[in-house]
Amino acid sequence: MSHTAAVFIQLGGVLLALSLLSRFASAFRQSAIPFYMTLGLFVGIGGVIPLTESQEFFEIGSEIGVVLLLLMIGLEYSPKELLVSVIGNRRIGVLDALLNATPGAIAGLLMGWGPVGALILAGVTWVSSSGVIVRLLSDLGRMANRETPTIISVLVLEDLAMAFYLPVLSAVAVGATIMEGAVSVGIAIGVVVIIIGGTYFYGRRFARLFSADNSEALVVGVAGMAILVAGIATQVNVSAAVGAFLVGIGLSGRVAASAERVLTPVRDFFAAIFFVYFGIQTNPADIPAVFLPAFALAAVTMVTKFITGYVATRRAGIAIPGRWRAGLALTPRGEFSIIIASIAVGAGLNVAILPFAATYMMMTIVMGPVLARIPDMEWFKKRVRARG
Amino acid sequence: MGVRVERTDLAGIGFRDDVITKDGARIGVLTYREGGREVAIFSEDDPDAIAARVTVTAAEADALSELLGQAKTLDFLNGVGGGVAGVYTEHLTLAADSRFIDHELGLTKARTKTGVSIVAIVRGTDVIPSPEPSEVLLSDDILVAVGTRKGLDALAAILSDSRA
CATH class of the missing domain: 3.30.70.1450 (Regulator of K+ conductance, C-terminal domain)
Structure with a gap:
């Protein structure tokens, strides 16, 4: 069999399987991400049918997936929305970081992965999945609820915090000395601040590079810009993901809305490749050993995330049932946890973290939405009302 | 006779405007950035949850506002308002x-x-x-x-x- 034939057959088979899994997941109102990753476990390193020829495509495809995921997250926000969120909710942001990054950092140390492992796991446990949670709120008909703006603010702040966290992680990942690391982190943070500030004032001019009405030029142009900036960002150790995120933030208004529409299918395609590839890289044989610690960490950080949501909504003047809804809805972790783990591993750091992060994230993404439905149940409403 | 309308932003999603009636009931209008609209009536026993919601198209929103606008005009004719x-x-x-x-x-x-x-x-x-x-x-x-x-x-x- 020729190389091309082998690649096509493997890729086509995986894509078809992904499509079935995606339909299966949506029938059960579950996120498709854990299903994609599980498929990756079957066809990857140490899997049942390891696919070797298509590895190369999956690898580069998954890098593009990260760029597009971050680009789309950035496109959702305008610089103004970010500034307003930061100013209005900075205390909650700090509380969120302290409560949720700390357990990850401690776990990293306990697992014997050193300060770098602690930094990686801190990021993995910190960030909730905005993608999963926004879809969950929409599914549960809670978009208009009064606790929802607080939930969204927490998600926005976490997404923005990644623009600062990921460059730090990248600097550490390339094994810089403390001095070199401090310099490149300083550069990274400076670039991030300048770009967010610059797009706040010059965003319109940037958007004029693209036309909202020509969808063919738009899809190629915006994706091209994101990949180009991601490449430059990688070169200066700011992390490809952050470069793409900043391009997304820089675009707003009609161009952003149109770009979001035309790029969604492209993002879905490459994001699926990204999640499969993460499963491919993970050796299923390593999972049993990390299962219990990952479970314990998932339990602890779901509680800390619950506390974050509860306290944030209490401060916003939400009554007790709404605080429960917000706290439980925030528990799923998702794309960022996986992106963080894959950046760390891509840079050659601690491969042992892969199965741990994968197991951890799958637990929260499966249990979180189940927990989030509890406050809608009659027995729960009765109990909370009786006490409230 | 000011009517209280509260606007809350939902970054990346849209915004919600709430009208709080004289009786203390809350009616929310959720405007998605992509253009969809949802009218929500808040629950009586849980101030933060909605009891019912209806998705309306742009044309339906126009029809609704016209209906309510007519009611308002009648109010004026009945001497409640004026001018x-x-x-x-x-x-x-x-x-x-x-x-x-x-x-x-x-x-x-x-x-x-x-x-x-x-x-x-x-x-x-x-x-x-x-x-x-x-x-x-x-x-x-x-x-x-x-x-x-x-x-x-x-x-x-x-x-x-x-x-x-």
Whole structure:
């Protein structure tokens, strides 16, 4: 069999399987991400049918997936929305970081992965999945609820915090000395601040590079810009993901809305490749050993995330049932946890973290939405009302 | 008579406007950035949750707002507000010495001369809605008239014409 034939057959088979899994997941109102990753476990390193020829495509495809995921997250926000969120909710942001990054950092140390492992796991446990949670709120008909703006603010702040966290992680990942690391982190943070500030004032001019009405030029142009900036960002150790995120933030208004529409299918395609590839890289044989610690960490950080949501909504003047809804809805972790783990591993750091992060994230993404439905149940409403 | 409208931003999604009624009920209008709209009625026993929600298209939202707008116009006509679109409602009392007493309403030629409509006659505790031109006017009748400021002033002048 020729190389091309082998690649096509493997890729086509995986894509078809992904499509079935995606339909299966949506029938059960579950996120498709854990299903994609599980498929990756079957066809990857140490899997049942390891696919070797298509590895190369999956690898580069998954890098593009990260760029597009971050680009789309950035496109959702305008610089103004970010500034307003930061100013209005900075205390909650700090509380969120302290409560949720700390357990990850401690776990990293306990697992014997050193300060770098602690930094990686801190990021993995910190960030909730905005993608999963926004879809969950929409599914549960809670978009208009009064606790929802607080939930969204927490998600926005976490997404923005990644623009600062990921460059730090990248600097550490390339094994810089403390001095070199401090310099490149300083550069990274400076670039991030300048770009967010610059797009706040010059965003319109940037958007004029693209036309909202020509969808063919738009899809190629915006994706091209994101990949180009991601490449430059990688070169200066700011992390490809952050470069793409900043391009997304820089675009707003009609161009952003149109770009979001035309790029969604492209993002879905490459994001699926990204999640499969993460499963491919993970050796299923390593999972049993990390299962219990990952479970314990998932339990602890779901509680800390619950506390974050509860306290944030209490401060916003939400009554007790709404605080429960917000706290439980925030528990799923998702794309960022996986992106963080894959950046760390891509840079050659601690491969042992892969199965741990994968197991951890799958637990929260499966249990979180189940927990989030509890406050809608009659027995729960009765109990909370009786006490409230 | 200010109405309380609260706007809350949902970064990346859209925004929600809440109207809080006099009775304390909360009605939310969720506007998605992509253009969809949702009208939500908040629950009575959980102030933060919604009890019902309806997704409306742009055309349906227009229809709804027109309906509510009409209701509002009627309110103005009923004298609750005033001054909208230059149409006013006035209660004109027929003076005891008016030359129209014991004559038919049609004789006032109110519509022809002033453009004002007499929509009702209040007689003691009775109300005669949409009176016929043949309705005979009595002393102390109150005519409920709808028209422009100018027309209403003209009608008041006509009605006060004494018998003499």
